[in-house]
Amino acid sequence: MNALSFFQPAYLWALGFLSVILFLHFFRRRIIKRMDISTLRFFPTAAVNKSRVKKLVDLLLLLARLLLVAALIFIFAGPHDKDSPLVGLRDPKSVVYVWIDPTMSMEYIENGKSAGQRALNLIDSLANILPSTVDIYSFDHESGRFVSIDELTDGNEARDNFAGRFRPVDIEEAAAAFINMSALDHSAVFMILSDFQKGTTEAVNPLLSKLSDNSKNIVCISFMPSNPFNYSVRASVDPTQKDGVSAIIRAHGAPLDSAVVELFVGDLRIGQRTVSCLADDSVTVTFDMPPAAAGSWGRIILHAADPLPFDNSDYFTISGDARRSVLIIGNTERNRVIEAAMRAAGPAFWRPIVRRGGSDLSYDDLNSADLVIVNHFNGRSRILESFITGAGSDKGIIITLDPDREDDFGRIFLRSSGILRGTANVTGSEGGFHPVLADTNSALWRGFPALSSRNASVYRYINPIPGDVLVRLSNVRPMVSSVNSSGANMVIVATPIGVTQANNLCETGFYVPFIDRLGRYALSGRGQDEEAWYAGHVARNPFFGVEAGGTLFDLDGRLIASWSNQPFVRIDRPGVFALTSSLGETSHLAVSVHPSESEMIFIRPDLQDADGIYYFEYRQFLEQAGNLSNNLLAYWLWIILGLLLCLEVFLWKRSMSAVRVTS
């Protein structure tokens, strides 16, 4: 205890009672009765010595009583370390905002209880420990706001049960809500209850300095396991089904010895393997797959006893209905033909196809699309530009250049970003040039009907365009090229591909396969594997931008969610779910545990030596918070009190033993 202070210093006046005890003791002892007695023969030297010892015992008894009373008074006065951050919690006006880490790793079971459950219990304990005037709010991950724990009544699942409500780390959202709610409240305390797994800590660290700058008190309470270990399994499915299904088993923190891995397709058990794995290593076992219908589902189960059981199963679907969403930006009327061509080329693959004029463009539109085609779009769009430059490798982008418009987005953007040099100009001829493919053997043009189409003519185009040439004109000028510049991966077409005066592509048989191949090429190698669904993590709504909705059921037929056209959706639990669209189509979604949750990497948050940021282990916090409850001091004061009571009883018995002998 660095600096002692008292919650109820008025109780210290009671120390005055010590003087009463002292007075009574010495006043009583001061009276010595003089008496003539018939004989001293019954008082041997031992009696006199014993009397002296008793006098000493009486003094010790007095001291014990003084300390006993003093300890009691100290307990009621409530001494505490005034530098402790928890003292602030006892301020009747303080408001406590609690964020509980909603990630799956909080399901880690230690001593029979999960970290999440212990976090919920801690909130209950806080309600009992802190003064009744202190308001406690808990962050509701669903609504994104803080809710008074009084509203979480008994029987509420949110209060009583942590399991199965996984979310991504939304502490940024919680911190924003906290700052809003406690803008003028300096006694507000933000509590972060987490196991501080790597991902969580990485999200928390930048917020700590931000909150500290706002003069807020932050208390981090760690539920970090003492000896973390975990086993996980992940399924890897070959879409062609030629290589069967692979199960990747990882052992984090402890070796795995002779565990059984099972493969199920639907409810049918297909195979079983016994695996062993060294600590912090992984092994892969492969199961042969029987022919399975596209859209069917399966799961792999690892039978191993570990504290985090949710990642001992992984789910997968047999791909067959892979589809890609397309966003066409530009003149919606002129671009209607692109949509028609893609529908004609692959009605099941290219869907949904959304057209946007450009002015009503949003990030959600861009994020939800796999392939973005910019055609006949005039003017500039900051959203689109920033999207293209920051899209990374997971989006397919096709940009066409309009030789008839100086304000064409493609030309302006490519020039401003330095991709299109100043030498590029509008070029053309009355007769036009027909497109010529490089070959029909490469992955791009394999199986294309012809190397060139003389029916198709390009009258005006931008020349030259940079990048690797994919299609040339009959005059050998590049018509389509692939560019990778400053993080932007895109396909550039030197002429528009919608309804235009610059070419007649859309009027020929060349057009549909040409658009389909360009789209597929733009997506190839862009990480456009089938989208993975992770429990608690948002994913793009497959119904976003289309005139349809869907309903999500679990395999037992229970309704899980209804999705309309919101950009993002989330499934809280791992498993296999059936998604039925309003058009009557049904597909399965396999939802897995995010791989980062299985890694047992815990990092203590960086407190940055900032004032107002405190870190406690779970038990340490309960211990210190408990010591603050009801104005009572730490357990050691009670121990001292108990010892003094024992001493008091011992000395008193010793003092009274003489009386009992004679009686």
Place this chain on the structure above:
Amino acid sequence: MNSLSVLRPEHMAPIRNLTLRAKMIVEGTIAGLHKSPFHGFSSEFLEYRPYLTGEPARKIDWRKYAKSDKSFVRLYEDETNLAAHILLDKSASMGFGSASMSKFDYARTLAASFAWILIRQKDAVGLTAFDEEISWYMSPKSTNLQLKNIISYLETSTAQNQTRCGDTINSAAAMIKKRGLCIVISDFFDEPEAIATGLRHLRFKRQDILAIAVADPMELEFGGKSAFRFKDLETGREITIDSQTASEYFNKGFADHHSALSNTCRELNIDFEVVTTAEPFHKSLLKIIDKRRRLN
């Protein structure tokens, strides 16, 4: 008020005249008795007569029986002419008194009462007063003048000097020539072994002994709440001791001492009686007399 209640020590204490005290006690106590409590100790043998069936077996002369194989009873010439010695402790410890009367005051009243009773039934009474040595000796006589002299001495004597109870009883025994009764009144605050030696000597002199231990009520149940500074009445030595330790040691020591005395007396076939200065005199006397009757 019961007529005997006036014999309580607190009522008798204001009566300084010991003659009057003794007379009141004896007449109040002994008046109703039809037979003398002290008899059967005469040493003048008359003759034998055959034992008659139904008589107490203790009357049989076992020596005669051993020689002749016949049961006889010894007859004495005179059963009432008793020579009694009263041995009174007048050491300083007897001067202790927490109640209305000191142990010595109580003891000399008892002594006067016994003398009165014995003289009244024509027995000879003598008085031996002692502290660390014999300070007064009167051989037994059965005259009224003897009674007057005894009471006169008792009235003027005071408790002083240290106790050497055992030695002085031993010395007194040496002075006794004739078989008789010996009444020892003391607090017996001496070594039990020394006292036993003295009493054994008295028994050797064929004395029927009545040992009366006079105790103050506080000595029987010592207690107190404050610390004590004790001064020994005999030696003047002082000690300071807390009440609990004092109670523990004094009560245990006193009980052990009396237990040792009691055992010694039982071995020597001596009547041993403890009286407290809070007890009414008639009760003390009746207690002693009744006990003797039962024994006889």
